[in-house]
Amino acid sequence: MAVIKLSYRDLVGLIGQDISQDELLEMLPMMGSDIDSVEGDIMNIEFFPNRPDLYSVEGVARAVRGFMGIETGLAQYTVKRTNNVLKVDPSVREIRPFIVAGIVRNVSMTGELIASLMEAQEKLHLTLGRKRKKVAIGVHDMAHLKFPFVYRAVEPTKMRFAPLGYTMEMNMSEILERHEKGVEYAWTLDGKPRYPVIQDADGKVLSFPPIINGNITTVTEKTTDLFLDLTGTDMNTLRTALNIIATLLAERGGSIETVKVIYPDREHILPDLEPRSRKLAAAEVNALLGTDYSAEQIAEHLAKMRFGAKVSGGEITVQVPGYRNDILHSVDLMEDIAISAGYGQITSRMPHSLTFGTERPVEVVSNTARRLMVGHGYLEVKSISLSCENEQFGMMLRPEDPNLVKIQNPIAEYLTCMRVALVPSMMAFLRANKHRDLPQNIFEAGSVVSGTETVRHLAALSMHSKASFTEMKSLVQTVLRDMNIKIALGQCNDPAYIPGRAAEILVAGKSIGSFGEYHPQVLENFGLGYPVAGLEIVLEIP
Numbered sequence: 001m002a003v004i005k006l007s008y009r010d011l012v013g014l015i016g017q018d019i020s021q022d023e024l025l026e027m028l029p030m031m032g033s034d035i036d037s038v039e040g041d042i043m044n045i046e047f048f049p050n051r052p053d054l055y056s057v058e059g060v061a062r063a064v065r066g067f068m069g070i071e072t073g074l075a076q077y078t079v080k081r082t083n084n085v086l087k088v089d090p091s092v093r094e095i096r097p098f099i100v101a102g103i104v105r106n107v108s109m110t111g112e113l114i115a116s117l118m119e120a121q122e123k124l125h126l127t128l129g130r131k132r133k134k135v136a137i138g139v140h141d142m143a144h145l146k147f148p149f150v151y152r153a154v155e156p157t158k159m160r161f162a163p164l165g166y167t168m169e170m171n172m173s174e175i176l177e178r179h180e181k182g183v184e185y186a187w188t189l190d191g192k193p194r195y196p197v198i199q200d201a202d203g204k205v206l207s208f209p210p211i212i213n214g215n216i217t218t219v220t221e222k223t224t225d226l227f228l229d230l231t232g233t234d235m236n237t238l239r240t241a242l243n244i245i246a247t248l249l250a251e252r253g254g255s256i257e258t259v260k261v262i263y264p265d266r267e268h269i270l271p272d273l274e275p276r277s278r279k280l281a282a283a284e285v286n287a288l289l290g291t292d293y294s295a296e297q298i299a300e301h302l303a304k305m306r307f308g309a310k311v312s313g314g315e316i317t318v319q320v321p322g323y324r325n326d327i328l329h330s331v332d333l334m335e336d337i338a339i340s341a342g343y344g345q346i347t348s349r350m351p352h353s354l355t356f357g358t359e360r361p362v363e364v365v366s367n368t369a370r371r372l373m374v375g376h377g378y379l380e381v382k383s384i385s386l387s388c389e390n391e392q393f394g395m396m397l398r399p400e401d402p403n404l405v406k407i408q409n410p411i412a413e414y415l416t417c418m419r420v421a422l423v424p425s426m427m428a429f430l431r432a433n434k435h436r437d438l439p440q441n442i443f444e445a446g447s448v449v450s451g452t453e454t455v456r457h458l459a460a461l462s463m464h465s466k467a468s469f470t471e472m473k474s475l476v477q478t479v480l481r482d483m484n485i486k487i488a489l490g491q492c493n494d495p496a497y498i499p500g501r502a503a504e505i506l507v508a509g510k511s512i513g514s515f516g517e518y519h520p521q522v523l524e525n526f527g528l529g530y531p532v533a534g535l536e537i538v539l540e541i542p
Helices: 008-015 021-031 057-067 111-126 172-178 180-189 235-251 282-289 295-304 330-341 361-375 389-394 423-432 469-482 520-525
Strands: 002-007 033-039 042-047 085-088 098-105 135-141 149-154 195-199 205-208 226-232 255-257 259-262 267-270 276-281 308-312 315-320 440-450 453-463 488-491 497-507 510-518 532-538
Touching (some): 002 111, 057 295, 098 235, 111 235, 235 255, 295 308, 361 469, 469 497
Antiparallel strands (some): 002 042, 098 226, 135 226, 453 532
């Protein structure tokens, strides 16, 4: 969730119609936000992360104008096509592969705009940008720049320039060591042999993304023409963020101009504010919302939410603005229709069918296991289903599972895959609590993911000076006996355990898990200073 600081006076000025602060504070939650706090003229409003277009007072004003019926339908922005070029050198492909760009002229850099622009950049960096790893935004004064620009990778010690806020030149390695932003974001370039840079036709450095701009392009209150550059690892996200910033400035009276971004194998004319089209059936909307709206009424609600909407029969052609990246399915449009109509205006009704729920078999087994583990003095913990390859495999000395499910756009570096085992997350729990008294006995009955299957596991760890194979053997035999599961024990070759101090658990000749004493290297990897014995078994036994 992102909390945006809005000036009431500035917001009302951009809306273009008088509305009291109390009315605004009543309206904004109806649009899908939450009031964090109000201090005089300043309103701190919390918006969901799926609406980055509302991370500025300009974006909020645009949405409010539609919601109030002052200005409905697609927001219209004129984009002037130019021959200005930014060339992308192949050298950035393995460093930071994508860049988008645009120009906004005739901007009046008031204090309100500067504050809004800075906050929008900060919030986009934290959310869409994943702390600048995925998206980094540069805003530059164009007064001293000359096209064409070039985006390329260079050796860190061979490029010198004065970074933003400094008059002294430094090479790029020195910037990462001395500049406050260099120190803060150096991690984004870890392991890179060369660093990205944007230069103009005369070799002047605009930016060292994603770290810092050059001092020569510092934006001041006298700036009128801005160059926007956004670099990162996902082209679609970059294009959306560029559109958000460009339209933010256009809402203040700026004139948008394009830049031709030329890659080795393709070119883009940006910003591209052309809306995307989707088809929506009135019957589909009414079936989901439980309403009886005509296609024309649905189109009116979409227009209030700043979509373009045209009706043909019972079907609506919807135009999605270029700054909205959250419309992935028809249900996303239906959500906005419900917001426009007001959830309180949608009539509630009782379900047509009467159903009776029962506990799933796996939950029955899990709850039995939980009661038994608590009876043995173990404390239940809960860990999230996301993990990372290093925690699941590297730190456990295990080879990577070929059925591992990886996250395409992880929210953090330590949440890059679905877990295939519970014990690694529980080891991390012990690490976080190693300052607590011993013994520490914990268990978890939770789900793991392998390929397309989600499976319930039971795992337990015991950490104290005498934690042993015998302790775990006794626990396994007692718990599974009380669950009416007959087992046999076999040889275990799992590298996570100490050789000879582990066993495989077999049911009808098939392995359902293992137990034993964990290898000293595993304990060292997790920063644990005492022996740990544990078990992990599958609870969903055929």
